[in-house]
Amino acid sequence: MIAKLEQGFGLRIHRRVKLRTVTGMQTSGGAMILKRYDGDVMRKRLEALSDALDSVLLAGVEVAPYLRTDAGLPYVADRGGLYTLQPWLRGRHLSMKSREERMAAAGALAALHRAPAGRTSSKSFYLRVPPLSEKYRHRLERAHLATLKSPELRESWRPFQERARQSVLQLQQASLERALDRDVRYGSLCHRDPAPHNFIWQEGGAALIDFDLAGYDVRAHDLYQLLNHALYLNGWEAGLFSEMVEAYERVFPLDADNRRILQALMHYPSLVIREWYDFGKSGNRDTLRVRLAWAQTQEEKRRLEVRV
Template sequence: MTRLERAYGLSFRGTVRLRTVVGVKTSGGAMMIKRYKGTGMRRRLGALGEALDRAVQAGAEVAPYLQTRDNGYFVEAEEGLWTLQPWLPGRHTAMTVKEERIAAAEALARLHAVPVGRGGRSALLQVPPLWEKYRYRLERAQEASLRATTLRDLWRPYAEQARQSLLLLRGVNQRALETDMRHGSLCHRDPAPHNLIWQGGRSALIDFDLAGLDVRAHDLYQLMNHALYLNGWQPGLFSEMIEAYDRVYPLCQDNRRVIDALMKYPALVVREWYDFGKANDRRAFWPRLQWAVTQEDRRERETKKGTSP
């Protein structure tokens, strides 16, 4: 800790160990310390620190990496890299509350609107395309279906629906990626409720470990799926979040095509089969799968009626 105190010019007055970070009281206020093992992250942390600084300066609600006294974004010590971030006041955003869901979508849009990924260091922010996550989950879910042969007839139509969605996505994702990379949009890539801090009227984003240059529609779709998982389907659940996002930074046509393709992906059903493959808990699996099937069927009916984008 002494090395970090010297590097940041702060005195530390007590720490609290949490799951992935250490909370610390400092002479500059409450902070979070995070360690990255190894030294391979040096250049990426530097590029990400610069990107988050530009986002903050443009008015996006994010927790940046504090700069050291020699203008670095991390400290190297004890065979690791250490970052220091402000502890943002507030609580986790409640995706069950409409006002907070809308604020979360707006926070993503404000981040995406800032062209932080331009210039010579933009290559350091490139990451594996997030759409591959859906393909990977489908493959693991397909493997898991072999363990419950009595339910395979229930699984097959959703598997085919997911495959058709991925075929559509393959055709439109690259164009959207090229558009967003030209703009320089930094995507969070894990906008879960625990990474969104509700500050009373606005939401702020924390934990940018997975962040990089990607298709911004994927960020928005992940956020919408968290709302779907926590609320169950209801008319307007997705459209209200898309409209909130568009008011801040409108989706381009290519991103809208990505959203359209992802809307056909039965994420909840795939998720339950994927989780079953990891845990193999048959007793918990069946009621969760029934719930997921109900939500996906309701979403499909509403989508076909045109009440959702």
Template sequence: MIAKLEQGFGLRIHRRVKLRTVTGMQTSGGAMILKRYDGDGMRRRLEALSDALDRVLLAGVEVAPYLRTNQGVPYMADRGGLYTIQPWLQGRHLSLKSADERKAAARALAQLHAVPAGKGSKKAFYLRVPPLSEKYRHRLERAQVATFKDPDLRDMWRPFQEQARESVVQLQGMALERALDRDLRHGSLCHRDPAPHNFMWHGEGAALIDFDLAGYDVRAHDLYQLMNHSLYLNGWEPGLFSEMIEAYERVLPLDVDNRRVLQALMLYPSLVIREWYDFGKTGKRDSLRVRLAWAQIQEEKRRSQVCFL
């Protein structure tokens, strides 16, 4: 396997170490990440994503592109799997604890979105994603089912259930369609999983890694996910949302429809739904009441800020 990788990518592999989901390698080209994807259906997606990341990199945005083999493809096929190699970016993962880190993450998203990575690409079709409203409707339904496992807490759930339904209805409106159409025409590649472990912090800024879920989506969704992770990790504090929006807009302003999509998403009580969703999978009641109480407080504070977005 090592010999095939070396021959295919034109590298010498000196050392390797198995990590949780990838393999780290020291090579003649520096530190690299080796990743396996199962299924032949990933070929088109990896080719489209590789082309998009190449455009992002050429525009001056710091990302880790897929190395190409001697045949010019971003993967090596072997034993039913596809293997990709990417440079290992220096730095540490973000914690999102400080305002500097949160603003750097927002700028990194805006820099990614500003590049017309999919404009005119014949492969962009393979990076299209399902409607945003379907994702949040599905999570709402899963949380709703979980509430039947604990009737004593169902009264706490009902107001957030209505709030989530309102958000989903708004996400099905014309604002989302217009925002998505505009972002698709521009070719904005969205990361779609801007969690702290998918950013590398190097003291001056943040770089995005792990584009496995990336696609052409409405860009307000990326910003919302970053804001949501920050709320979950830190709890609400004054300026938590506005600082990230302002940092994003210094690079790439939000149009009216993207702002409306962001407002609809901010109505969605993700933290409460997350606790019910996780409870539905694990069935652990021990900490549910405490975690729900905390999540409810954060969501009430989040909702009070929607009008200021």
């Protein structure tokens, strides 16, 4: 395996360290991250994603692209697996506890969206994602089914269920299709998992890593996910959302349709849905009441700013 990697990528591998989900490697080209992917479907996706990240890098955005083999492929195939190498970006993961880190994360996400990664790619089709409204409708349905297992808490669920239902109805309107069409034509690559552990803090700025879920989506959805992570980790505080949206728009302003989508998403009680959704999968009642009470409190605080 090592010999195949060295031959394919034209590097000497000096040392390797098994990490939680990846393998760190010290090579003649510097520190690298090795990942394995399974399934033949991933070939086209990795090729499309490699093209997109190359375009993002050329646009001046700090990301770790896939190294290419002498044959121009972003992977080495071996025994049913596809193996990729990416440069190791130095720094630490964001905590998003400070305003500076939250602003940097929003700016980094906007810089990613501003790079026209899919405009000239012939493979962008392989990075298209399902309709946004379907994802949130599905999560609402699964959460609702989970509440049937805990009748004593169902009464508190009803107002959140109605808010989520109204949000899904808004997402099914034409503004979603217009925004998606505009963002895809522009070529905005969305990260689709902008969690703190997928940002690296570098000398006052932030860089995105781990594009496994990336695709061509509505960029307001990426921003919404980032706002949710900030809410989940910090609790609500005055200006939490508006400051991050402003930091994003200083780099790449939202159009009117993306603004409508963001507004609809901000009424979707993701934290409460998440707790019920997770309970439905695990059946763990021990922490449900405490976690649900906290999520409900944060969602009510979110509404204070959304109304402004």
